């Protein structure tokens with residue numbers, strides 16, 4: 001079932017090597033998803049690891065898989081500090097006034113994937129309220145161009161792909177703590193600035209890397225945050241949903257139920273907002289989850305797998321799977337009865 005609620009999609013971050021090697025994973029994607037996000041293939045260090053060296057094959061493979069199967073692709077991500085190749089970092093430092101690197105890169109990539117990608121994460125993770133300047137992260141782009149790199153990137157993206165939706169994608173916006181609160185405020189300030197200056201932006205991507213250790217998702221704060229975003233005329237995409245739970249105690253079945261309940265609570269909050277277009281999980285199976293590589297406290301058994309995605313490491317659906325799809329179906333029914 002490709003779950004949609006009020007036209008909402010369900011998606012997942014995927015890799016073409018894994019899809020090709022694992023028929024079960026491939027079937028799960030085709031069963032569950034209307035949209036996919038390349039987990040790594042469309043990052044700059046994957047597409048252009050060296051100056052003059054293009055590595056299009058994995059992203060091309062994914063685009064063709066999507067086309068064959070009628071899936072939409074979220075292009076992820078044009079500018080992200082962490083996936084910027086070393087040679088680009090060097091260039092930006094050497095010639096900080098030149099925008100050529102960015103415009104050429106956007107031109108090549110956005111043109112190549114113009115038929116596959118309907119939404120681009122143009123700027124990924126621009127917010128930093130702890131070590132940043134006025135809430136903005138001191139990325140390699142910030143250091144080269146100042147805060148206006150965000151405006152310039154969005155204008156460039158609109159020019160290169162006039163029909164694609166353009167997004168800013170960010171994490172750390174879900175919970176009731178001072179850092180998340182400051183990050184929500186900083187994000188709204190940034191969006192206000194962009195709207196006031198007529199900068200092209202269509203979507204706010206909410207990564208939603210959830211964490212059982214952070215308490216319940218902060219419904220009131222999320223509602224206020226999403227309402228302001230919607231009032232600006234912007235859409236919202238949940239782009240990287242997963243749940244960190246590796247420190248949770250109890251039997252596997254208990255942990256899995258807690259993850260499912262947490263996801264349900266979060267989705268019921270976000271799905272109440274008509275601006276939310278869809279929900280993408282950051283992977284489908286625990287086998288491939290990036291959470292397995294996240295640092296854990298020394299008290300946690302290092303061999304323990306984090307169980308934060310819809311399928312376990314053997315591709316068996318967990319409670320999170322039925323909960324996710326049920327939450328989307330329920331939201332659709334609610335939308336139909338209130339129409």
Ligand code: XIL
Pocket residue numbers: 039040077124207240290
């Ligand atoms: C992660 C991938 O899952 C890893 O495989 C890769 O090594 C690093 O990036 N926020 C993002 C994603 O926007 O691109 C990141 O993905 C996870 C955090």
